[in-house]
Amino acid sequence: MSIESSVGKAFAPGHITGFFEIHDDPDPRRKGSTGCGVVIDGGIAAIVTPGEEKTEISLDGVSVNADTTRSLIEQIVDLPVHVECTSSIPIGCGFGASAAGALSTAYALNDAFSLGLTSNQLVEAVHIAEVSNGSGMGDVEAQYFGGVPIRKVPGCPPYGVLDRVPSPSFEVHCIVLGELSTGSVLNDGGFMREINSAGRSALRSLLSRPTIANFMELSKQFTLKCGLASDRVIDAIEAVGAAGGMASQAMLGETVFACSDGSVKEDVLEALSTFAEVTTYNVTSCYQHPG
């Protein structure tokens, strides 16, 4: 029930991108990316209350700038607010944390201040905050849609067009090997042309055979083609392949995500754990959980 109150709580899930193509546009609502990824049951929970003199945002108890969330807040409320975020995904590692933080904050603000906005209006505000800050280009659309979203046309609703790889829930196993800044990659023009060409070709192939196995294979090919992967990332991807599973790099993060059918799961987990601690998430058909 959405009862008027001065406290709002919400959750938004993380999103791991397998491959993508960036689309520029003078209208921020149409700017964004196409591609495919998985929405997971780890994400960011936000608790929002009215603030005092200025807006304060904390993440897992530590005061943070959180530029994307701050831009989002400025768009939809004209008051100082206090936002407490807790995260069950790594930050800055390709899990779409900036969008998840801003989206959970948007849902919570809508509730706390009875803003009367629809989900699409909240998603639009987060999308604009993301593309203005260069922190992400399509995570929020995926996160509000759930499952294994295919972003066919870039932008927030109603401009963007989404589809899904049909799939029941399944597990993804993740290892984080370091950090990678989305902004620094997205601002290199020559590099982006190669990425875009690889992303466009992967999307075309996925739409002709939209299965999880093909998504994982196309993501791996994209990773190898676009040259963002460190040697350790490539080693981990190959180790999972040798164990009978499928793995790729989370875009954009120094992170490897893997899945497998049940029969080789233990071998895949063992292969990953030689590189770093493994966290397992469920790919969820849920776009939003209670706060």
Add this chain to the structure above:
Amino acid sequence: MSIESSVGKAFAPGHITGFFEIHDDPDPRRKGSTGCGVVIDGGIAAIVTPGEEKTEISLDGVSVNADTTRSLIEQIVDLPVHVECTSSIPIGCGFGASAAGALSTAYALNDAFSLGLTSNQLVEAVHIAEVSNGSGMGDVEAQYFGGVPIRKVPGCPPYGVLDRVPSPSFEVHCIVLGELSTGSVLNDGGFMREINSAGRSALRSLLSRPTIANFMELSKQFTLKCGLASDRVIDAIEAVGAAGGMASQAMLGETVFACSDGSVKEDVLEALSTFAEVTTYNVTSCYQHPG
């Protein structure tokens, strides 16, 4: 994981419509309804295997015609199949069972026969089966989107436009007081003009204040205006109101659905239980569960 196999299993959730407007169109993909409803965690699970001479469909162990599911099957596979459905929602009572049966079957067929269709393509096939059979006009779009979907523009993707009432999960309590045929109502022209006018006005009001409380209030006003409710349905709706909750009629069913904030939940359940046995579902942010 979508591994090739000759058995497919999937689940699709039920959908209770609060108010609607029918939109006719010569193109079945653009024909449908606008309005708002709730997607619940009860629904229909389907198990699909290759059939022998002809397609056979059973529901909870009993052989059924299941015209909508049968039309769906004819559209996407050219083989006899065996479909075993089990339902956790009442059939023919306003829970979107025909769409849930066809959608779960579509997901399961896609998996069992490696059809290589995306979710949007499966939803389109179910949508066409629904409108051709007059069994429903928008349930499938809601069911694949999840939560509290607002259908702003009718039709399957990419024609239809969806939004959501932002909300965490909450409970709806349902009582079934009889059956009502969707087809018989949708085929009465004069009646439909009144319903459509009431539905259009409710949608406009909801978009200006998209909250669960307003959705329930507008659904009740729609129910009272459009004259589909029996005296017992109206009595039950009023009894819930007197107990401090909110209730309306499931469109189209002789069913009342109710919700409340926690403080009066027991009173609402007591009021409903004087009419019939109460079943409680969660309004879910999930569009599909594993089979």
